[in-house]
Amino acid sequence: xxxxxxxxxxxxxxxxxxxxxxxxxxxxxxxxxxxxxxxxxxxxxxxxxxxxxxxxxxxxxxxxxxxxxxxxxxxxxxxxxxxxxxxxxxxxxxxxxxxxxxxxxxxxxxxxxxxxxxxxxxxxxxxxxxxxxxxxxxxxxxxxxxxxxxxxxxxxxxxxxxxxxxxxxxxxxxxxxxxxxxxxxxxxxxxxxxxxxxxxxxxxxxxxxxxxxxxxxxxxxxxxxxxxxxxxxxxxxxxxxxxxxxxxxxxxxxxxxxxxxxxxxxxxxxxxxxxxxxxxxxxxxxxxxxxxxxxxxxxxxxxxxxxxxxxxxxxxxxxxxxxxxxxxxxxxxxxxxxxxxxxx
Ligand code: TXA
Ligand code: MG
Numbered sequence: 189x190x191x192x193x194x195x196x197x198x199x200x201x202x203x204x205x206x207x208x209x210x211x212x213x214x215x216x217x218x219x220x221x222x223x224x225x226x227x228x229x230x231x232x233x234x235x236x237x238x239x240x241x242x243x244x245x246x247x248x249x250x251x252x253x254x255x256x257x258x259x260x261x262x263x264x265x266x267x268x269x270x271x272x273x274x275x276x277x278x279x280x281x282x283x284x285x286x287x288x289x290x291x292x293x294x295x296x297x298x299x300x301x302x303x304x305x306x307x308x309x310x311x312x313x314x315x316x317x318x319x320x321x322x323x324x325x326x327x328x329x330x331x332x333x334x335x336x337x338x339x340x341x342x343x344x345x346x347x348x349x350x351x352x353x354x355x356x357x358x359x360x361x362x363x364x365x366x367x368x369x370x371x372x373x374x375x376x377x378x379x380x381x382x383x384x385x386x387x388x389x390x391x392x393x394x395x396x397x398x399x400x401x402x403x404x405x406x407x408x409x410x411x412x413x414x415x416x417x418x419x420x421x422x423x424x425x426x427x428x429x430x431x432x433x434x435x436x437x438x439x440x441x442x443x444x445x446x447x448x449x450x451x452x453x454x455x456x457x458x459x460x461x462x463x464x465x466x467x468x469x470x471x472x473x474x475x476x477x478x479x480x481x482x483x484x485x486x487x488x489x490x491x492x493x494x495x496x497x498x499x500x501x502x503x504x505x506x507x508x509x510x511x512x513x514x515x516x517x518x519x520x521x522x523x524x525x526x527x528x529x530x531x532x
């Protein structure tokens with residue numbers, strides 16, 4: 189199969205993409221978070237192709253992408269008022285809500301769960317494709333399972349050239365990490381994955397939020413978890429990633445003591461001068477966490493190289509979008525964190 193790339197700006201791109209979706213094919217779609225690997229979310233055979241191409245475990249459900257909040261009643265029931273309040277505040281945008289699923293949603297999309305994840309992406313061409321196709325688009329992040337997510341059309345082509353019909357090129361993704369996921373099916377709203385909508389923003393609307401343990405710690409692969417995707421190793425380059433915490437100076441001293449030829453340093457732009465002899469790669473500014481989220485996956489992809497043995501990574505602290513960056517980087521590191529301050 190020849191994989192076509194069409195610019196999101198071309199007049200007939202949305203119609204071409206929508207026709208492929210209607211015909212049961214696969215289209216990589218741009219969103220404000222990461223590129224998705226999309227198919228008709230109501231077509232079992234089309235959804236099965238996503239799992240096959242991505243190499244995704246069957247027990248990991250997909251997000252249904254909709255064109256607006258008015259569509260969720262078709263796929264969800266017992267929708268709490270809080271869901272509409274969140275949609276009003278943050279849709280279209282990087283927020284996914286988990287709600288009770290109607291029977292209209294096939295089991296392969298929900299991986300057999302009684303719930304379904306829904307999200308309305310902040311990307312004009314993608315919402316237009318959904319409208320023209322007349323079906324919700326099921327789409328996981330477009331990376332091969334376990335690899336860093338795809339934030340450019342070139343990343344998608346690298347992972348899936350010849351395996352999917354079309355990539356819609358909407359340029360680099362603005363947010364750069366996947367959507368925030370909040371589960372609204374329990375008594376209290378639960379954060380399953382941090383993302384572009386921050387915990388602080390959710391609390392401002394919901395007045396309450398429980399943070400699931402999978403957000404902050406490594407979950408055993410046999411554990412029963414709310415978001416099945418959170419238990420799998422993720423985002424990881426081939427080399428070992430180690431987060432070095434602590435002050436700039438102490439972390440640099442630690443890394444200089446341990447650095448071997450063939451290792452790399454993943455750091456903030458402000459720290460580049462500290463690592464001139466360590467082949468450093470910056471993924472954004474520590475002073476602006478949105479640049480870190482936008483740059484993280486492209487940087488992890490650059491470091492996905494069998495010639496690299498260890499990556500010493502610097503991780504931002506604090507809340508806001510930095511919280512999502514911490515979560516992804518800790519997962520990429522398998523939660524291996526060394527405090528540069530501890531070692532004399
Ligand atoms: O930003 C995003 O959310 C991107 C773009 C393409 O929209 N999509 C994305 O999909 O990140 P994916 O499949 O890579 O991650 C979806 C996560 C997985 O961890 C999955 O287990 C969880 O959402 N999930 C999906 N349906 C769920 C459900 N019914 N209950 C709990 N978790 C669910
Ligand atoms: Mg993913």
